Amino acid sequence: MKTDVMVIGAGPAGLSAALAANQGGAGVLLIERESRPGGILKQCIHDGFGIVRYNEKLSGPEYAFCDLEAVKSRNIEILKNTFVLDLKMKDSKFKLLLQNPDKGVFPVTATSLVAATGCRERTSRQVFIHGDRPAGIYSAGTAQNLINIHGYLPGRKCVVLGSGDIGMIMARRLTLEGAEVLGVYEIKSEVSGLTRNLVQCLEDFDIPLYLNSTVTKVHGARRVEGVTVAAVGPDYSPLFGTESYIPCDTLLLSVGLIPENDILEPLGLAMDTSTGGPIVDQQMMTTIPGLFSCGNATHVYDLVDHVSESGATAGSAAAGYCKKDCVQGEIEVKAGDNLLYAVPQRLVPGKDSVVYFRSARTMDNVLLQVEAGEKVLTNKKYIRLRPPEMERLVLEPLPAGLEKVVLSLKEAETDA
Amino acid sequence: MPETLMTCIQCPLSCRLVVDTGSGELVVSGNQCRKGEEYAHDEIINPTRSLTSTVATIFPDFPLLPVRTDGEVPKDKIFEIMDIINSILVEKRLRPGDVVLEKIPGTGTPLIATADMREL
Numbered sequence: 001m002k003t004d005v006m007v008i009g010a011g012p013a014g015l016s017a018a019l020a021a022n023q024g025g026a027g028v029l030l031i032e033r034e035s036r037p038g039g040i041l042k043q044c045i046h047d048g049f050g051i052v053r054y055n056e057k058l059s060g061p062e063y064a065f066c067d068l069e070a071v072k073s074r075n076i077e078i079l080k081n082t083f084v085l086d087l088k089m090k091d092s093k094f095k096l097l098l099q100n101p102d103k104g105v106f107p108v109t110a111t112s113l114v115a116a117t118g119c120r121e122r123t124s125r126q127v128f129i130h131g132d133r134p135a136g137i138y139s140a141g142t143a144q145n146l147i148n149i150h151g152y153l154p155g156r157k158c159v160v161l162g163s164g165d166i167g168m169i170m171a172r173r174l175t176l177e178g179a180e181v182l183g184v185y186e187i188k189s190e191v192s193g194l195t196r197n198l199v200q201c202l203e204d205f206d207i208p209l210y211l212n213s214t215v216t217k218v219h220g221a222r223r224v225e226g227v228t229v230a231a232v233g234p235d236y237s238p239l240f241g242t243e244s245y246i247p248c249d250t251l252l253l254s255v256g257l258i259p260e261n262d263i264l265e266p267l268g269l270a271m272d273t274s275t276g277g278p279i280v281d282q283q284m285m286t287t288i289p290g291l292f293s294c295g296n297a298t299h300v301y302d303l304v305d306h307v308s309e310s311g312a313t314a315g316s317a318a319a320g321y322c323k324k325d326c327v328q329g330e331i332e333v334k335a336g337d338n339l340l341y342a343v344p345q346r347l348v349p350g351k352d353s354v355v356y357f358r359s360a361r362t363m364d365n366v367l368l369q370v371e372a373g374e375k376v377l378t379n380k381k382y383i384r385l386r387p388p389e390m391e392r393l394v395l396e397p398l399p400a401g402l403e404k405v406v407l408s409l410k411e412a413e414t415d416a
Numbered sequence: 417m418p419e420t421l422m423t424c425i426q427c428p429l430s431c432r433l434v435v436d437t438g439s440g441e442l443v444v445s446g447n448q449c450r451k452g453e454e455y456a457h458d459e460i461i462n463p464t465r466s467l468t469s470t471v472a473t474i475f476p477d478f479p480l481l482p483v484r485t486d487g488e489v490p491k492d493k494i495f496e497i498m499d500i501i502n503s504i505l506v507e508k509r510l511r512p513g514d515v516v517l518e519k520i521p522g523t524g525t526p527l528i529a530t531a532d533m534r535e536l
Binding site: 060195 | 472532
């Protein structure tokens, strides 16, 4: 099989990428490892999706449905239950070996490749919890899948570690389905998800939130019987003497998401250690010509609306690449003072660009500056910035010949 | 209660609202749009939420159908409505927007399907 653009992953980013590539005149093949397209949206039955794009609060499945209907109406081929076994480059083309139940193992050659592979949840092994390894420890997303797709309640007395959005949403979901959520424990001094989830998921249901504290030990032989929690110091290490034991049968982890790019590793592309995803330009092209990244595989977004936007950008640029209408971004974007990261990390001059960034800490009355050398390109004021709440900025086309632009955040001087 | 602090949950901006009830009328500040003002009024007078959950189906290949209230329901009725939702069994393959329950008892609000059950 041959295709102009091959898209890996039929979640929101991949669906938008496939649609945009098709609209750009390219032949598109979209592959998905699960039996139903829609990605993680299938199990995100809560609402709040589509506020930016549709000015409506849709549930995850409804949001996915809109994109899927659009993809189907343009007869874009979706191969489901399909896995990538091997990925190589030869003569500037992407050579993939795929496998699915209908076709067995089969090769595909693509001129351009869009990786819309999403992200994974951090596990208990990655947050150093000690003690036993009984049943009853779930990542928040696994619990969400069990409850919302399969109809199983993962436990009756639950402790949630981490105040990420999925953790708070699952605390509410478990409560609604009759489980007791004893508390959400957050090692940092502030909640790591969106403030509105703190209100509508925890405060609405009187679920206690414990900041500056963590789970230090899991107890239980076959099933979780309890956890030890403790307050932490400024360096996040548990404080001696503050431990207490909480009997429970389930521990849920909502301790962060990591972009999933294992499939691309053999290609040797440049990665950004602060996002965990590939370095991309504003067309979402990576450092390998013809290879694009979008959605949560590039960096973990807050809003699916922006995931879709990045997918559409990648898909349309991938179609352009097939017509040799796509150059690689060379201007470096540097996340300077008080920025956690900025994406894209490279820019092509002469084109509009959407830049996403997160502040490194909570800041009030902030001035964002975009500078090239001595020259200030853009200034923007923000009332408040929080690391969990990503900001979107549209940059005017840059002149050719720049080497680097630097984004930095400054707190306004407060009058005494 | 002359002043109440709350966080608007209408969009991810999460505006921090101050509602002044001192003058007998509600005066909202801190909001960046009209939704914030409406939210603050509702929150003081009759707090409502949209509710999402799942209902059981007779189809083994699609055992749970995600649903949501088509509009907001009173916050203090959420657990009653959950009991109703958990007693429903869907026997037809529905699509997003299809009505699961015309009117949730005790409210005027419909319950609608949010997933496409033909998509397997």
